[in-house]
Amino acid sequence: MYTPDKARYGKINYRKCGKSGIKLPEISLGLWQNFGDVDDFQKSREIILYAFDSGITHFDLANNYEPPFGSAERNFGRILHNDLSDYRDELIISTKAGYNMWEGPYGNGSSRKYLLSSLDQSLKRMHLDYVDIFYSHRYDPETPIEETMGALDTAVRSGKALYAGISNYPVEKAREAAAILKSLGTPCLIHQPKYSMLWREPENGLIDFLGDEGIGCIAFSPLAQGMLTNKYAAGIPQGSRAARDNTTLRFENFPPDTFDKIREYATEAEKRGISLAQLAISWVLRDARITSVLVGASSVAQLKENIEALNHPY
Numbered sequence: 001m002y003t004p005d006k007a008r009y010g011k012i013n014y015r016k017c018g019k020s021g022i023k024l025p026e027i028s029l030g031l032w033q034n035f036g037d038v039d040d041f042q043k044s045r046e047i048i049l050y051a052f053d054s055g056i057t058h059f060d061l062a063n064n065y066e067p068p069f070g071s072a073e074r075n076f077g078r079i080l081h082n083d084l085s086d087y088r089d090e091l092i093i094s095t096k097a098g099y100n101m102w103e104g105p106y107g108n109g110s111s112r113k114y115l116l117s118s119l120d121q122s123l124k125r126m127h128l129d130y131v132d133i134f135y136s137h138r139y140d141p142e143t144p145i146e147e148t149m150g151a152l153d154t155a156v157r158s159g160k161a162l163y164a165g166i167s168n169y170p171v172e173k174a175r176e177a178a179a180i181l182k183s184l185g186t187p188c189l190i191h192q193p194k195y196s197m198l199w200r201e202p203e204n205g206l207i208d209f210l211g212d213e214g215i216g217c218i219a220f221s222p223l224a225q226g227m228l229t230n231k232y233a234a235g236i237p238q239g240s241r242a243a244r245d246n247t248t249l250r251f252e253n254f255p256p257d258t259f260d261k262i263r264e265y266a267t268e269a270e271k272r273g274i275s276l277a278q279l280a281i282s283w284v285l286r287d288a289r290i291t292s293v294l295v296g297a298s299s300v301a302q303l304k305e306n307i308e309a310l311n312h313p314y
């Protein structure tokens with residue numbers, strides 16, 4: 001039987017998500033990798049329960065978190081059911097649809113058909129009546145943005161999601177999406193862009209727009225999938241993300257000066273007496289318009305180190 005730490009809400013700060021009434025922990029946990037059927041279920045469970053014990057109330061999923069697609073939601077649903085069912089009202093659970101999920105013309109993109117059927121599937125996998133945030137995972141140029149936003153509005157009105165979010169939308173599309181959602185009476189709660197010391201694209205107008213509109217911003221891959229830690233300084237260690245089959249972390253996708261930058265940041269971290277991962281997290285949180293930093297972790301030790309970053313503001 002799991003009993004949560006009674007002191008959990010004194011351990012972490014919560015930031016207001018834009019101008020909404022929702023607060024998110026400064027660090028949230030993402031289940032993209034390390035929570036699939038290929039991973040050790042007990043280890044995944046320990047990470048989730050450690051997060052909750054640390055005051056992390058927000059868990060981020062998507063229909064195709066993996067491998068195989070859907071398994072992170074299924075495993076999370078099992079943990080929710082077995083350990084956290086008494087705490088549903090203390091949790092912000094998000095899911096998304098937009099990338100490849102099932103075969104045929106309706107299992108990818110951002111159509112109304114795909115988003116709403118995918119949301120039903122996600123709820124079943126997690127044994128939930130509703131998710132807190134339902135995201136359009138990406139802007140899809142093949143679908144009118146009105147159709148996608150209409151699907152988010154329906155998800156909220158049907159009670160299957162409490163809030164609507166968008167992810168990976170470039171600033172001009174985020175602007176259109178937010179305006180449509182506002183006109184429908186379902187405001188955009190949050191945007192989820194990639195943002196880290198190695199990927200600063202959101203500084204080209206997106207963060208300004210979100211700040212001005214009062215839309216929250218949760219930054220994903222703040223450690224650049226592990227690049228902003230010391231783990232790859234001397235090659236690719238066994239068991240790391242870069243060593244996985246079909247890895248999503250390919251060094252050739254980063255500019256040639258990446259390792260020089262990482263060494264420079266590592267030196268700065270050392271001067272401050274913190275780890276590179278901690279520097280990278282506190283750096284993202286230096287901007288008050290960032291609601292939360294969405295980290296991944298393959299062990300409790302990593303998550304512990306990452307949470308410790310909150311004691312060392314940038």
Ligand SMILES: NC(=O)c1ccc[n+]([C@@H]2O[C@H](COP(=O)([O-])OP(=O)(O)OC[C@H]3O[C@@H](n4cnc5c(N)ncnc54)[C@H](OP(=O)(O)O)[C@@H]3O)[C@@H](O)[C@H]2O)c1
Nearest residue numbers: 030031032220221222223224225226229240241295296298
């Ligand atoms: N909306 C989107 O399109 C999108 C895309 C990507 C991610 N996301 C969300 O963002 C979440 C986080 O993404 P991410 O997993 O790429 O984030 P990340 O925090 O940049 O990378 C996490 C990985 O870095 C390594 N790591 C973490 N802490 C460490 C530490 N203290 N020391 C050493 N290594 C450490 C681990 O990899 P090892 O396995 O090598 O140990 C871990 O799995 C996802 O789970 C998902 O919820 C959203």
